[in-house]
Each structure stands twice: as structure tokens, then as C-alpha cells.
Amino acid sequence: MPFYVSPEQAMKDKADYARKAITRIRSGVVIACDAGILFIAPNPSRALRKFSEIYDRIAFAAVGRYNEFENLRKAGVRFADMTGFQYDRQDVTARGLANWYAQLLGTIFTDSNKPYEVEIVVAEVGKTADDDQLYRITFDGSVADEHGFVVIGGQADQVTAVLKDQYRDGMTLEGAFTVAIAALGSQSNGERQEVTAAQLEVALLDRTRPHRTFRRLTGARLEALLAGVIGGRRTEAIAGQQADQAAESADAPDDESAGEAGETEGAPGTPESTN
Amino acid sequence: MGADSYGSDGRWHPGTYLSPGTSSFTDFLAAAAPDLLPQAAGPAGPGSSDGAAPGSLARDLPHGTTIVAAACDGGVVMAGDRRATAGNMIMQRDIDKVFRSDEFSAIGVAGVAGIGIELVRLFQVELEHYEKLEGHALSLDGKANRLAGLVRGNIGGAMQGLVVVPLFCGYDEDTGRGRIFSYDVAGGRYEEHRFYAIGSGSVFARGSLKKLYQDSMPVEDTVLACMQALYDAADDDTATGGPDLTRRLYPVVAAVTADGFERLTDEAAGEYARTVVEGRMADPDGPPAPLRAAVTPNGSRGALPSR
Numbered sequence: 165m166p167f168y169v170s171p172e173q174a175m176k177d178k179a180d181y182a183r184k185a186i187t188r189i190r191s192g193v194v195i196a197c198d199a200g201i202l203f204i205a206p207n208p209s210r211a212l213r214k215f216s217e218i219y220d221r222i223a224f225a226a227v228g229r230y231n232e233f234e235n236l237r238k239a240g241v242r243f244a245d246m247t248g249f250q251y252d253r254q255d256v257t258a259r260g261l262a263n264w265y266a267q268l269l270g271t272i273f274t275d276s277n278k279p280y281e282v283e284i285v286v287a288e289v290g291k292t293a294d295d296d297q298l299y300r301i302t303f304d305g306s307v308a309d310e311h312g313f314v315v316i317g318g319q320a321d322q323v324t325a326v327l328k329d330q331y332r333d334g335m336t337l338e339g340a341f342t343v344a345i346a347a348l349g350s351q352s353n354g355e356r357q358e359v360t361a362a363q364l365e366v367a368l369l370d371r372t373r374p375h376r377t378f379r380r381l382t383g384a385r386l387e388a389l390l391a392g393v394i395g396g397r398r399t400e401a402i403a404g405q406q407a408d409q410a411a412e413s414a415d416a417p418d419d420e421s422a423g424e425a426g427e428t429e430g431a432p433g434t435p436e437s438t439n
Numbered sequence: 440m441g442a443d444s445y446g447s448d449g450r451w452h453p454g455t456y457l458s459p460g461t462s463s464f465t466d467f468l469a470a471a472a473p474d475l476l477p478q479a480a481g482p483a484g485p486g487s488s489d490g491a492a493p494g495s496l497a498r499d500l501p502h503g504t505t506i507v508a509a510a511c512d513g514g515v516v517m518a519g520d521r522r523a524t525a526g527n528m529i530m531q532r533d534i535d536k537v538f539r540s541d542e543f544s545a546i547g548v549a550g551v552a553g554i555g556i557e558l559v560r561l562f563q564v565e566l567e568h569y570e571k572l573e574g575h576a577l578s579l580d581g582k583a584n585r586l587a588g589l590v591r592g593n594i595g596g597a598m599q600g601l602v603v604v605p606l607f608c609g610y611d612e613d614t615g616r617g618r619i620f621s622y623d624v625a626g627g628r629y630e631e632h633r634f635y636a637i638g639s640g641s642v643f644a645r646g647s648l649k650k651l652y653q654d655s656m657p658v659e660d661t662v663l664a665c666m667q668a669l670y671d672a673a674d675d676d677t678a679t680g681g682p683d684l685t686r687r688l689y690p691v692v693a694a695v696t697a698d699g700f701e702r703l704t705d706e707a708a709g710e711y712a713r714t715v716v717e718g719r720m721a722d723p724d725g726p727p728a729p730l731r732a733a734v735t736p737n738g739s740r741g742a743l744p745s746r
């Protein structure tokens with residue numbers, strides 16, 4: 165850099181850059197219920213995943229630039245397996261992982277030229293709902309300990325408002341699913357389309373499973389949940405976001421890699437590239 | 440955390456965790472924390488540091504012995520005795536030597552117990568690690584190959600007398616059959632097609648199974664055959680323990696089928712053990728095999744197994 169830039173300005177520029185990138189993408193919701201912890205986000209890709217297993221009772225959720233959060237996901241799996249191997253399986257905790265991610269993202273934010281454009285959640289399902297833990301870690305390494313639900317990415321305020329209004333402790337899986345779909349749908353102001361199971365990525369940390377609790381909800385099980393959404397309300401609003409954000413992306417300064425088939429917006433002017 | 444490095448500027452550089460790398464946990468440990476690997480004690484390890492003869496350390500360490508594995512109808516059964524010895528002393532009466540490596544496979548170890556159990560732990564994490572990173576499990580061949588690599592990694596210790604040899608078996612989802620793999624200390628991997636045994640009592644166990652085993656028996660019969668084989672191994676090898684009815688310690692028996700890995704409960708294993716022991720009250724050498732088999736082109740056991 166040829167000219168002097170004050171540290172405040174440099175940090176502010178980085179933070180604005182990352183924040184802007186994250187607000188542009190579709191939201192995801194992590195919500196606790198009686199069955200465990202549920203993860204829902206629109207994701208038409210079958211290969212690229214936003215939600216993943218980290219350890220027996222711990223899962224990872226992310227939105228943002230795919231290759232960056234995929235890097236973080238792998239690093240988290242390595243950290244968890246290393247800790248579990250060195251000590252014991254029960255010594256791997258979401259809190260430890262969240263702190264480690266905070267260090268990692270903080271280092272990347274400060275030391276790299278470009279911060280990671282990601283927002284992640286580390287969730288741990290407890291034996292009872294009181295022991296559930298949700299941690300949100302932002303691009304600059306800030307950790308927040310959340311209760312009940314977390315919204316990441318997109319117009320988080322709007323989605324959070326709906327969730328705050330409708331969320332109750334101890335909801336059933338179906339209830340939590342319905343509320344989350346409604347909240348995700350509240351963002352859209354675009355065309356109406358039917359939301360199908362193929363357009364959603366849904367996963368669950370199932371409290372009752374003995375060892376590895378992470379399960380993806382697909383196929384018949386997901387269809388049943390969708391069919392149960394109260395009043396058969398059309399949740400096409402979520403899909404409507406795709407059209408909105410595809411248009412918005414024409415203004416994006418940097419080139420989102422074409423490989424992010426399931427992520428963010430498609431190449432400008434070619435909405436059919438988001439399958 | 441050995442994997443972080445603190446640079447000369449005092450800042451933390453988490454490089455190893457973030458590098459694309461491999462999906463192998465062992466390779467990651469080798470890069471990030473090599474001291475955690477079981478083979479950390481190589482030729483320059485503690486065994487030779489006091490100038491004692493190589494192998495003298497090994498003599499004082501607990502060794503686990505006989506493991507048998509036999510293919511059954513739609514899967515495979517693995518069983519191991521419960522004794523760990525060091526020289527002539529029994530070090531443990533209830534050691535577990537058969538483990539679940541993942542949902543559709545099982546591993547048993549014979550040799551130095553401490554290193555064997557570490558090897559199993561590493562292998563379990565290796566398989567799970569790959570599955571989490573890649574999103575799908577390894578093929579059975581892939582798992583068997585990976586285990587060969589881990590065994591090969593212990594060759595330094597093996598040359599010092601700290602020998603560990605596993606027996607690996609699994610349910611192959613593609614063919615719907617059980618498969619068995621044996622290993623040598625150099626990391627050689629050999630597929631066995633019907634049954635196999637490892638450990639000091641293995642020759643007796645294999646001889647016993649040679650007479651008792653039949654292809655495609657139901658799981659229950661295969662378990663019984665394995666129990667008989669372990670009893671015969673304990674009968675002739677002091678390092679192999681027979682069923683301990685007084686303490687209710689029975690061989691660890693596991694079946695791997697399309698339903699996954701299942702270890703028999705102590706009660707169930709006890710039932711089989713009692714059946715074997717009661718039979719031996721009448722016939723101490725076990726069920727006799729017919730001297731003259733039925734004369735058919737394929738022998739009395741039916742067709743030879745297809746390869």
C-alpha cells in the first residue's frame with residue numbers, strides 16, 4: 165500500500181467489506197427444540213453443504229463464501245478429532261471449539277488482506293434442552309453465546325424479529341420447523357414459488373441418539389415436515405429471495421467464484437445457473 | 440496444541456489446520472502433533488536407551504493373544520479371548536481385544552496390548568475423520584488399506600520387539616458379504632476368505648475351525664464355532680484365556696452384518712460359553728469331526744467358496 169492508512173480505517177474497511185458480503189446472502193436458521201437442535205437454510209445444491217457434523221454432539225453451520233467456510237469446517241473437524249484423540253471423546257466441547265474458531269477468525273481478520281466473508285454457528289446438543297449450547301462467531305472473531313435460536317447471514321434482523329415473536333422453549337420439531345420456515349420466508353418481497361424439499365438443507369442434532377447425533381433430514385422425512393407446515397402456507401418467499409439477490413449481485417464488486425453452485429447468488433444475468 | 444505454531448512475531452499461525460491437506464487423521468497428526476502417533480517410539484526410542492537387549496522391554500509389557508474371525512451368512516463374526524499376559528504372569532483377565540472400528544467393521548489386535556489399543560483408537564478416529572471430512576465412509580478395501588498403513592508405521596517398534604498385529608473384518612455393502620483381512624508387521628495385507636486367527640493361540644484355533652467351520656452358516660452357528668476355537672486355543676496355549684464361568688468373563692464376540700456392528704452382551708456370550716463347556720464335560724476335546732466324509736464331488740461341506 166503506497167499511502168498510509170490508519171489502522172481504524174483499515175479495520176473499518178475490512179469489517180464493512182465482510183458485513184456487506186454477508187448481508188447479501190441467504191439466511192440460515194439454527195433453532196433448539198425438544199428433539200434437539202434443528203438447522204434450516206435454503207440450499208438448492210446437493211453437493212455443497214452449509215451444515216456439517218463436527219463431533220458426537222457438535223455441529224457446524226455457516227453462511228458466506230463457500231471455500232472459506234469449508235476451510236473452517238475442516239479445521240474444526242481436525243481440532244475436534246485431535247482433542248478427542250488426545251484426551252477423550254467427552255472432552256470435546258462446543259465452547260472449546262467456539263473459542264478456537266474465535267481465535268482463528270480473529271487472526272485471519274487482523275492478519276490477512278481480506279477477511280473471511282463468513283458467519284458461523286457452533287452448536288452442541290445436551291442431554292436435556294437446558295444443556296443445549298449455541299455459539300455464533302462472526303468474521304472478526306467475536307463470539308456470542310445464544311439461547312434458543314440463531315440467524316446467520318442475510319437480513320438477520322427481519323428473520324430474528326419473526327423468531328423472537330414465535331419461538332417458545334420446548335417446541336416440538338415440527339413446531340420449530342414451521343416457525344423457522346416462516347421466519348426465513350419473511351425476508352422475501354419477490355416472486356412466489358413453491359418451496360420444495362430439494363431447495364432446502366435441513367439437519368438435526370438428535371438428542372436421543374447414543375453417539376453421533378448429527379443427522380441430515382432428507383427425502384420422505386423432510387417432505388413430511390414440509391407438508392406439516394401450518395396451514396400449508398406457501399413458503400415460496402424463500403425461493404423468491406433467489407431472484408432478488410441474483411439481481412442485486414450485478415452490483416457485486418468482486419467475482420463470486422462460479423464453483424459456488426449452491427451458495428449466494430448466481431452469476432449476474434444468468435439466474436438459471438443457480439440450479 | 441502442538442499443531443499451532445507461534446511465529447517469531449509472537450502471533451499464532453494455525454497453518455496446519457487450514458491447509459487443504461488430506462482427509463487422513465494420521466497424516467494430519469504426523470504434520471501437526473507427531474508425538475501423539477503410536478509409532479513415536481521408533482528405533483531411537485526408549486526401548487534401546489538403557490542399553491538393554493532389544494525385546495527386553497517387550498517381555499515386561501502385557502500381550503494380548505488369540506483373535507478369531509469367521510465369515511457367516513451375510514456378514515462376519517469376530518471373537519477374542521480376555522487374557523493379557525506378560526511372560527508367565529496374567530496381567531489382566533478381562534481385557535477387550537475386539538473393537539468396533541466403525542459401523543460396518545471390526546478390528547481385533549494381538550501383540551503388545553498398549554500399542555495395540557492405541558492403534559485401534561487411531562484407526563477408529565481415522566475412519567470417522569475421513570467420513571466427516573469427505574461426507575461419505577471409506578470403502579471396505581480403503582479401510583483395510585489404511586489399516587495396513589498404520590501397521591507399517593509401527594515397524595520401528597516391531598523391530599524392537601513391540602509387535603502388534605491386527606485382524607480386520609467388515610461387511611461389504613457392495614457384495615452383501617463379510618470379508619476378513621489379516622496383516623503382518625511389515626504392513627502386508629491379506630484377504631482371508633473363510634476364517635482366520637491371530638495370536639499365540641492362533642494355530643490351535645485355526646486347526647479347530649478347520650474341522651468345525653462351514654460356509655454360510657447363520658450367525659449363531661458361526662459364533663459357536665468361534666467359541667469352540669477359542670476354547671481349543673486356551674486349552675493348548677497358556678497365554679489364551681478360556682471362559683471364566685466363576686467370574687463370568689467370556690470371550691468378546693461381535694458380529695458385523697447389514698445391520699452394522701453388534702457386540703454380544705455378556706449374557707448372550709455366557710450362553711454360548713456354557714453350551715461349549717457343557718459339551719466339553721462329555722467330550723473334553725470338543726465335537727468330533729466325521730472321519731469319512733460323504734463322497735460327493737464337492738465334499739461334505741458343499742461347494743467351494745467362490746472367490
